[in-house]
Amino acid sequence: MKIFNLVFCILFVVSAALQYNDPDPYIWVPIYLFGAWLCYQAIIGKYHLKAYLVGIGIYVLYALYLLFDKTVGIKNMMQRILFKV
Numbered sequence: 001m002k003i004f005n006l007v008f009c010i011l012f013v014v015s016a017a018l019q020y021n022d023p024d025p026y027i028w029v030p031i032y033l034f035g036a037w038l039c040y041q042a043i044i045g046k047y048h049l050k051a052y053l054v055g056i057g058i059y060v061l062y063a064l065y066l067l068f069d070k071t072v073g074i075k076n077m078m079q080r081i082l083f084k085v
Helices: 004-023 023-041 049-067 074-083
Strands: none
Touching: 004 023, 004 074
């Protein structure tokens, strides 16, 4: 399991580093770095249940926000499919 966490820790850090040219890196860099931190904590044998729950809660809320967003959400996607906009 430590190898799995090490691989994902590295992948999360690299993903965070690649967000420098994203239009909203202030959102994605903390998301990736939080995942990397959780993987690092698991490598050293520390598991913070509250941190996992807070992270899950924030990720679910952000996913719901994106799902119902007018520009990239499900409504816009369905309009593109149905009306070929």
